[in-house]
Amino acid sequence: MSKWKISEPVFEADYKNEKLRIAPWEGHRIFAYDFLQFFRPNKILELGTHYGCSFFAFCQSVKDFKLDTELYAIDTWRGDEQAGLYGEEVFNTVKDTVNDSFSDIRVNLIRRTFDEALDLFEDNSIDMIHIDGLHTYEAVSHDFLTWLPKLKENGVILFHDVFSPAGYGSNRYWKELKEQFSYLEFRHSWGLGLLFPKGDHLLKKMMEINIEDKISLYQYKALYEFEQIKTKDLSNMVLQRDIAIKSNEEMIIERDQSLKDARNLIKSKTDAFEAAEIMIKERDMALVNSEYMIKERDEALSKAENMIKDRDEALASAESMIIERDELIKNMENMIGIKDNELRNIQEEVKDLKEQFNELTLKCEENERIIESYKSKKIIVNLKRPYK
Numbered sequence: 001m002s003k004w005k006i007s008e009p010v011f012e013a014d015y016k017n018e019k020l021r022i023a024p025w026e027g028h029r030i031f032a033y034d035f036l037q038f039f040r041p042n043k044i045l046e047l048g049t050h051y052g053c054s055f056f057a058f059c060q061s062v063k064d065f066k067l068d069t070e071l072y073a074i075d076t077w078r079g080d081e082q083a084g085l086y087g088e089e090v091f092n093t094v095k096d097t098v099n100d101s102f103s104d105i106r107v108n109l110i111r112r113t114f115d116e117a118l119d120l121f122e123d124n125s126i127d128m129i130h131i132d133g134l135h136t137y138e139a140v141s142h143d144f145l146t147w148l149p150k151l152k153e154n155g156v157i158l159f160h161d162v163f164s165p166a167g168y169g170s171n172r173y174w175k176e177l178k179e180q181f182s183y184l185e186f187r188h189s190w191g192l193g194l195l196f197p198k199g200d201h202l203l204k205k206m207m208e209i210n211i212e213d214k215i216s217l218y219q220y221k222a223l224y225e226f227e228q229i230k231t232k233d234l235s236n237m238v239l240q241r242d243i244a245i246k247s248n249e250e251m252i253i254e255r256d257q258s259l260k261d262a263r264n265l266i267k268s269k270t271d272a273f274e275a276a277e278i279m280i281k282e283r284d285m286a287l288v289n290s291e292y293m294i295k296e297r298d299e300a301l302s303k304a305e306n307m308i309k310d311r312d313e314a315l316a317s318a319e320s321m322i323i324e325r326d327e328l329i330k331n332m333e334n335m336i337g338i339k340d341n342e343l344r345n346i347q348e349e350v351k352d353l354k355e356q357f358n359e360l361t362l363k364c365e366e367n368e369r370i371i372e373s374y375k376s377k378k379i380i381v382n383l384k385r386p387y388k
């Protein structure tokens, strides 16, 4: 056991994870830090670590005071119905914090359920157990009863949430434990109980240095820090609100500008729309006109078609007339041929007749000459009778 001193530690884990500064366990960190310096345990085990607000306070003390302590954190790192279910990011942050700040001390992260981890530890082997898993009555009593055998003689068990404002079953169980064993308790920051179920040697040592006065001091300190955090938070909030108001104002200006742009756009689109409407109207009119024109052309076309039909008919009747005439001409030509033949026959007859006539004329002339000669010889007077 060492001399008790009240420290002002820097919790390095906070640099990695800001959330630790406002975790429910935060108000007990300085007490835990100083308590380990006083107690100097060999083995510390935590049931329920989450982001590690409590666990890294223990680690910080072991590191800063160079304690010969091995630390075990047991958690599924999947969450529960009260802490809420969470993802891999939580365990990754815890692992990174250990690597960044506590790689020089003996830290063990055991990713199991509390029950599954039981076999890893000998009975009477652990100096300090911190129970901070699920805070129902059943869970806390189960965790206490199953892990109690692992606690060393004169060891201590820490319980968080023994004055939980949420009214968890852990409050009731703590009341029951207090009736059976020696204890110390803090009521702030959801309550922290220190139970000495296997001998009160440590408690007595703490009493010797007036731990109860110190408890009040830690409580005030925690409350003061809590108020400071709250004030800091509030001023941060004010600052952030100022920033938000400023960025809102900028947004409003930007929105005004984009509203203006949008209005201009709407106007130019409305103008374009109106122009398009006029164009459409004009095109409609042109369409109506062209429909009229098409109608007129259709009518002219149908007239022309009728004319063509008439002409076709006239042409057809002319053709049949031509055919008839051709036949007529053919007939006439045949007739002409016949007549030509007749004519030729007649001409030949005429020719024959002419030749006969000429012969007869010659004979007549002969006869006349003969007559003349007879006349001259007064032989005959009336030889012309055969010509009647």
Ligand SMILES: C[S@@+](CC[C@H](N)C(=O)[O-])C[C@H]1O[C@@H](n2cnc3c(N)ncnc32)[C@H](O)[C@@H]1O
Pocket (backbone or CB within 6 Å): 023, 025, 047, 048, 049, 050, 051, 052, 053, 054, 055, 074, 075, 076, 077, 078, 079, 080, 083, 112, 113, 114, 115, 132, 133, 134
């Ligand atoms: C209240 S949180 C721990 C808070 C932490 N001690 C701190 O200082 O911020 C409870 C954690 O216990 C773990 N848990 C609850 N029941 C468990 C069980 N039976 N086995 C393993 N982990 C458990 C959850 O995953 C959760 O991360």
